[in-house]
Amino acid sequence: MGHKPRKEMIAETRAKLVAAARHAFGSVGYAEASMDDFTASAGLTRGALYHHFGDKKGLLQAVIAEIDAEMLARLKIVSARADTLWQGFVDECTAYIEMALEPEIQRIVLRDGPAVLGDPSQWPSQNECIRSMSENLQKLRDEGTIVAVDPEAAARLVSGASLHAAQWIANSENPEATSKKAVKAFNVLLEGLLRQGRRIGRAQAPAEVNESPA
């Protein structure tokens, strides 16, 4: 019978394990996910898991690497199709927030990941997202659009603000309204990066502006 090639079978096994773990981690969380259970759901046993990933943490790393690669790809698409560098940067930040709204990303990447694997700034994958953002900021600085500031530092602060904003939004009882508030405040902060003459889009409001809700 047409048995598939060896390498494909193995890759398929790894993919099945990662997929099963991703679902389990994303739904019940890392700590509550039983290795026996989700390997069985993939038609396998823990033997396969330990063979391919060493331990439970190794599998979490693989899952996060997969998710992170997807995130990076999505970010690149967003920033690539913007008209200006600055707009691309802003769009990328917005996309970052939107991704962080997804429960699977929140749970696996933002909560369990740091607890199990340590600080995300040390992960190779997370650094990819930061590096992408840093490069954009570097270009914006060379271009003269933003003030002289360390690109990586700014990128980390901005991503930190984005992630927290996302978690706040996702857990609020009215995500729509919260999102609007967060994005508005976010843009205000980002304008701190812009050089004075470049500031745009702020209505230059007189003394006491009261924004009326909705």
Add this chain to the structure above:
Amino acid sequence: MGHKPRKEMIAETRAKLVAAARHAFGSVGYAEASMDDFTASAGLTRGALYHHFGDKKGLLQAVIAEIDAEMLARLKIVSARADTLWQGFVDECTAYIEMALEPEIQRIVLRDGPAVLGDPSQWPSQNECIRSMSENLQKLRDEGTIVAVDPEAAARLVSGASLHAAQWIANSENPEATSKKAVKAFNVLLEGLLRQGRRIGRAQAPAEVNESPA
């Protein structure tokens, strides 16, 4: 012999459990901390733990509540002794970052806490710190120092940036240099909050300023 009153004994037991757990959680982390071990180190057993705190998560909540109360107290001191509201706010942010540099706070409050107890923005205690910051921003807005922006949203973004900055600093190989970069970039972002006329402390080399008429 002079036996102490009942209530004091009980409070002492609770305090011993919280202290032992705090040390264990802070050093080896929540997941690796054995209840048998650290209750024994307090001269007790898990029986006492379950009686007072329900389960391991309950004890973590108590530990975090204690740490958070300390953090809030420190923040209040910092913001109270500043000359201006804005300076108080900036100082508070800086203090926030400095506290987040402490390993115990990083591990328990910033990493394990969210993984075990869920999103920090839902904790009563964490909300206290945010609320304190929000109040300051509200006053700054009323005062006309900062632009019209939702105080809570800004507070959450700023705290998010602070926390991430802290983790980045703490895990960098050169914390001193990283800290300088982060604080500088942080101030730049914060200036986004300031209204145009109020901007201070930026050297502002006007290469090609294109000032739109106010």
Add this chain to the structure above:
DNA sequence: AATTTGACATACGCTCCGTATGTCATTATC
């Protein structure tokens, strides 16, 4: 003085993880 409450300790079972070992197919060697 008798009873009740409550603060703990002890005992038990269960789940889960990691390792050590076994099995079978594929690949390499001759």
Add this chain to the structure above:
DNA sequence: GATAATGACATACGGAGCGTATGTCAAATT
């Protein structure tokens, strides 16, 4: 082409940790 060797898994075993159920003893209540 038969045999040895490798590698991908499954099975078996032991240990640790958690939660609960139960026991005990002092203090508070009556």
